[in-house]
Amino acid sequence: MNKAEFTTVAGFAILLLFHMTQTQVCPPSCNCKKMEEMKGLQIDCSSRKLKEVPALPVNTRKLYLQNNSLTTVPPGALDGLLSLEEVKIFDNPWNCDCHILYLKLWLEDISESSLANVRCATPASITMKPLRQLTGNELGICKRLLPIKSLEFFWRDLILIVVAITTLILLAWAMKFSKNSPKLDATNTVLDP
Ligand SMILES: *[C@@H]1O[C@H](CO)[C@@H](O)[C@H](O)[C@H]1NC(C)=O
Numbered sequence: 001m002n003k004a005e006f007t008t009v010a011g012f013a014i015l016l017l018f019h020m021t022q023t024q025v026c027p028p029s030c031n032c033k034k035m036e037e038m039k040g041l042q043i044d045c046s047s048r049k050l051k052e053v054p055a056l057p058v059n060t061r062k063l064y065l066q067n068n069s070l071t072t073v074p075p076g077a078l079d080g081l082l083s084l085e086e087v088k089i090f091d092n093p094w095n096c097d098c099h100i101l102y103l104k105l106w107l108e109d110i111s112e113s114s115l116a117n118v119r120c121a122t123p124a125s126i127t128m129k130p131l132r133q134l135t136g137n138e139l140g141i142c143k144r145l146l147p148i149k150s151l152e153f154f155w156r157d158l159i160l161i162v163v164a165i166t167t168l169i170l171l172a173w174a175m176k177f178s179k180n181s182p183k184l185d186a187t188n189t190v191l192d193p
Contacts, residue, residue, distance in 0.1 A: 027054035035061055040083050053077055062086040071095040071121070075102040087114045093121035094131060098139050104131055 026032035030045035040061030045054060050068040060081050070092040078084075087110060094100060100120075107115035118131040126138055 059083055065089045067091040072099050073103045078106055087111055090117040095122045096120035096126055
């Protein structure tokens with residue numbers, strides 16, 4: 001087996017292992033039941049004072065997260081749950097700043113009905129407001145974060161571009177020198193009788 005083949009095989013093995021652990025592991029604080037007829041798991045994490053959404057297996061079919069202390073869901077955290085059919089996520093003290101947009105959109109895609117009884121706890125101005133009715137204005141509270149972040153990226157990118165261009169110029173210059181010197185030698189030898 002050569003190096004490339006080995007890398008490919010090892011890569012597949014790691015992926016497979018990752019996939020297996022992802023599909024099998026029940027979050028330690030939850031109650032998991034195999035659903036015989038549908039090949040999936042019913043995961044009950046309700047009423048457990050959870051402050052964060054636990055890592056969930058990809059074959060989750062029913063997910064119960066109601067009556068916990070969840071305030072937010074990190075963007076993308078629920079994207080892997082492709083076989084999900086039912087989710088209960090009400091009775092949590094959701095913090096409805098701009099970061100809640102991910103949960104709102106995800107619930108709109110997955111299940112309008114489970115979005116219906118999800119309510120905001122903070123900020124104070126929108127306490128008890130249904131997440132479904134949240135407007136762009138109310139979500140706008142941390143809009144300011146965005147330009148600052150992009151500005152950081154802008155400067156980082158600019159520095160990278162300047163470094164890249166300088167390197168290219170130096171390289172071209174060095175190559176010109178290394179090409180020129182043998183040519184000079186060659187013309188010298190030709191001119192020499
Ligand atoms: C909510 O969870 C608490 C424990 O965190 C429990 O005592 C209470 O009975 C639960 N309420 C409901 C409605 O399930």
